[in-house]
Amino acid sequence: MFTSLNAATAYSAARTAVAPGQPGPAVQALSNAAEDFAAQMGKVDQVATGAMTGQVETHRLVQTIAEAEVALETVVAIRDKVVEAYQEILRMPV
Incomplete structure (x- = not known):
């Protein structure tokens, strides 16, 4: 017989099964x-x-912009790989 107590117990058990857990190392690294x-x-x-205010040398500005360019290229490459993986998942037959 299915009672409200059984339903509540089943709900409590199922709720912990789908609760979000700690992020994995890949998620932490991406964060x-x-x-x-x-x-x-x-x-x-x-x-x-x-x-612009004259407090920093031009050489330092150029160096920082170059570092930012490398960082931006890395982020774009990661984004491209994520989009490619997502598209591959969408092409998988169900």
Whole structure:
């Protein structure tokens, strides 16, 4: 016989099975990379502002922009790989 108590117990058991857990190492690494990228872009903004006000040398500005360009190319490459993997998943037969 199916009672409301049985239903509540089953619901409680199923709820823990679908609850989000701790992120895996890949998710944590991606999160750290995103934070590093944001910090790099913030650094570029600060150096560019300093260069406009004369507080930072031009050489330092060029170096920071080059570092930001490498970071941006890396982020774009990662994004392209994620989109490619997603498209591959969509092409899989169900």
